Amino acid sequence: MQAIYAEYGKLTPDLVVKVARPKNHPLHAAVFDKAPREAAEAYYRTRAQELIRSVRVAYKTPEGGVRDMREFFAVRPEHGSEEYVYEPAEKIATDPISTEILLRDMEREWRQMFERYSRFKEFVELVRSTLVDEVQAA
Numbered sequence: 855m856q857a858i859y860a861e862y863g864k865l866t867p868d869l870v871v872k873v874a875r876p877k878n879h880p881l882h883a884a885v886f887d888k889a890p891r892e893a894a895e896a897y898y899r900t901r902a903q904e905l906i907r908s909v910r911v912a913y914k915t916p917e918g919g920v921r922d923m924r925e926f927f928a929v930r931p932e933h934g935s936e937e938y939v940y941e942p943a944e945k946i947a948t949d950p951i952s953t954e955i956l957l958r959d960m961e962r963e964w965r966q967m968f969e970r971y972s973r974f975k976e977f978v979e980l981v982r983s984t985l986v987d988e989v990q991a992a
Contacts, residue, residue: 906940929955 858873859865874881888896911925928938929952946952971977 911943927956928959930959 855865855870858869862869870881871885873879874885876882886893906926907924909925910922912920912922915921923943925943926940927943927946929941929946930938941952946956968981
């Protein structure tokens with residue numbers, strides 16, 4: 855990756871694909887790890903996932919305002935299946951088990967993001983100021 859960055863002065867997925875395309879390139883197997891048909895199916899699943907996550911629903915706040923949020927959230931099934939299932943927010947809110955599973959996933963994602971960026975003091979300050987602003991607005 856450093857060599858690609860050094861050569862082009864930037865690093866983008868398109869550049870990595872371009873550079874790794876020759877079969878003898880060291881990154882070829884990592885980038886071109888699926889047959890074209892399998893790669894297309896993986897792309898279609900990703901696009902479908904993005905489409906599901908793009909659906910928004912408007913709701914009224916207790917104060918009478920209107921806000922919006924995602925309509926569907928990925929919830930890991932309880933019994934060990936690895937495939938997430940998208941459920942409507944309203945259904946999750948009325949099911950204590952689904953709510954708990956989603957909250958655990960939210961916490962895991964929050965902790966991963968914090969771990970990734972916490973070394974930047976500016977990030978920690980950004981989070982603090984955002985939380986203060988949100989609490990004051992509530």
